[in-house]
Amino acid sequence: MTKRQLEKIEKIIHHNLEYLVIEVSELEELTKPIPLDASIGRISRMDAINNKTINEAVLRDKRKLIQRLERTLDRLKEKNFGVCRKCGKEIPFGRLEYMPHSTRCVLCVG
Numbered sequence: 559m560t561k562r563q564l565e566k567i568e569k570i571i572h573h574n575l576e577y578l579v580i581e582v583s584e585l586e587e588l589t590k591p592i593p594l595d596a597s598i599g600r601i602s603r604m605d606a607i608n609n610k611t612i613n614e615a616v617l618r619d620k621r622k623l624i625q626r627l628e629r630t631l632d633r634l635k636e637k638n639f640g641v642c643r644k645c646g647k648e649i650p651f652g653r654l655e656y657m658p659h660s661t662r663c664v665l666c667v668g
Contacts, residue, residue, distance in 0.1 A: 559640040563640075563651055567654055570658055571658050575627055578623060582617065643662055645663060649662070
């Protein structure tokens with residue numbers, strides 16, 4: 559992988575992290591407990607609880623992705639960055655552009 563490609567991936571990671579931090583902040587607001595004294599109907603309360611549960615799952619996923627991207631920033635300095643951990647072949651640059659945290663090529667994932 560060329561130095562230019564590594565720099566591009568690093569930029570992509572930083573951009574994604576900035577966006578994810580904003581998303582996490584918004585999701586944290588959406589997952590706050592629903593006050594019992596809130597004047598909403600029974601059906602609306604059930605709907606709010608359901609939405610809260612869905613948002614909590616999305617929040618967990620976003621936090622995991624942040625961790626993966628941060629680990630990827632550390633791995634960018636390694637000589638074998640961009641090499642599939644399973645088969646040892648180079649991961650296509652297009653895949654790394656789309657999913658910089660990938661550690662396996664498409665053939666080894668599926």
